[in-house]
Amino acid sequence: MIMEDAFVVELAKVSKDYVGGGETTRVLTDISFQASPAELTLLLGPSGSGKTTFLSLVAGFTQPTAGDIRLFGNDIHRYSATKLAALRALRLGFVFQSFLLIDSLTVEENIELVRTFARFARKREGRGRSGEEIARGSEHRPQVTELLDRFGIAGLRRRYPPQLSQGERQRVAIARAIANDAQLILADEPTASLHADQGLEVIELLKHLATEDNRSVIVASHDTRLAEYATRTVTLTSGRFKSVRE
């Protein structure tokens, strides 16, 4: 069961070491962090400062060496790989620097894929819930056409990603990120592959997802110009939070 909590993400004294080649590298040290709905948190930091590692921990892709991570009030440390996958399918959305759309699927199928995963996860969770609750869960899932319209890519639904411009691909990726009605969006360098104006368009879209849809969005980037769109900015330097600006 997923318990509701005021914080979407909560990290308490989290450290992360990478072990490899006989040596241990500490990448994150004693990180404490919270994110709430309707926030766009910008995670700034130079290359190698640990931004991606931070997002990986939040997504449950890797386990912290020390400390606790809670998503929607649940300690994900105890989650099995299957349960983590279900959590991502139901409540998390991703936006990547290189879009990571699936080239052999159409725009529509790319978006549908996430909804399929969510359907599987809901069925799995549904074993312990009533039919009414399941129905309610699927009610506010946006229709694919609605989603495409919202991001101005309705005309592209039957195209394959290689037939799209970079900016269009990132808009498809953003549509995919909320296709399961995710409450937490993790974006790693979402503007880095784009021209300046396209990048600003994308950060504006992400901001809307936070402020208008009441989602929590965490954007990792080294582009300081994005700060004016963020509800708060956190700076990472050598694995530690240096400054937090609300």
Add this chain to the structure above:
Amino acid sequence: MNSYALGVIHKQPMRSAMTIGGISLSILLILFLFSIYRGVSRGAIEYIAGNKAELWVLQNHSTNILRSMSIMPESNTHPVRRVTGVRQVSPMLFLLATICAEHDSNSVTVYLAGYDLSTGVGAPSALLVGRLPAAAGEVVLDEALAKRLRLRLGERARINDSLFRVVGICSGANMFVIQYAFASLQDVQALTAVPGLISAMMVQTDRDAQINSVKAGIHAALSGEVAVFDRATFLENNRKEMSTGIVPLLYTNALIGTVVLIAVLTLILVIMILERRRDLAVMKALGAPPGYLGRIVFQLAIFIVSLSCGVALVVILPLMAVIQWISPEITGELWLTDAAITCTVALTMSCVSAFVAVRRLKGIYPMEVFSSTER
């Protein structure tokens, strides 16, 4: 079928075609061998099955006429004729000889059957054109043999050193590696250095005779020096002799075909997984349920093999027609049960391949999405 799996197939049509082509070839090989086996097994005993004899008398310890030697003096027929219940005895001599067309030095080996023209027992049962031998110097050839030698009705063939006129062409006398030719007993005996030899006697009994007592009578009449078989036993002996020669070959080839199928398919699936690693990591990151990626691999494997089975089934009949046209002695017979077994085994093996390949998925981590760069 999963649209991603379908995409893998149709986004790389050349590779998919080559994979399906290769696998259908290995299925085709097995179907082909099965049909040859069926054709040969029938062809090898067709002559015996069509024979009117109720009892076969051979040299002691001989059990069949395909792969055993039987020689006895023709005078053996006299005591047998006197056995109670025996209506008619027809002596027969089988001889391996070389045959060629009169003006062509390319010779092949023939299974020459010399039979008693007066009783007619031992004659080919399915005459296609012409007539049976009626006098010395006449021969009837199996259809496939006639085609091999390009001999037509009325032309002459040289058997060892004697010339024979082809008076008829028959079917049902093709044993795949060798074919029958039929002539009079005397003509065939004349080809041997020792006069008065026969290989077997075919016995027909009186209507009210007890087969077993006739059998015992023949045994006693020749002081136990011969082997006597009723029709059904003799047919079965020959069938068994045939199978022991060809079945191990069939199994060996079926095994090789199966191993090739598994190897090719596993390789293709593993390559697919490695090439699509980024896509598969993305699916894991986006929360693909357990078994979802595995199902894609299984669907791919089953789809590829189903299509290959279809291709093989479509190709096998025309292929056999072409082969038979090139080598008339090869007669295939495709049995529905053989095709069903082959396809079922192939589909099962596709699951084995998928099972092996799926283990590669364990080494793909959702974390990889963060290290992926634009292609």
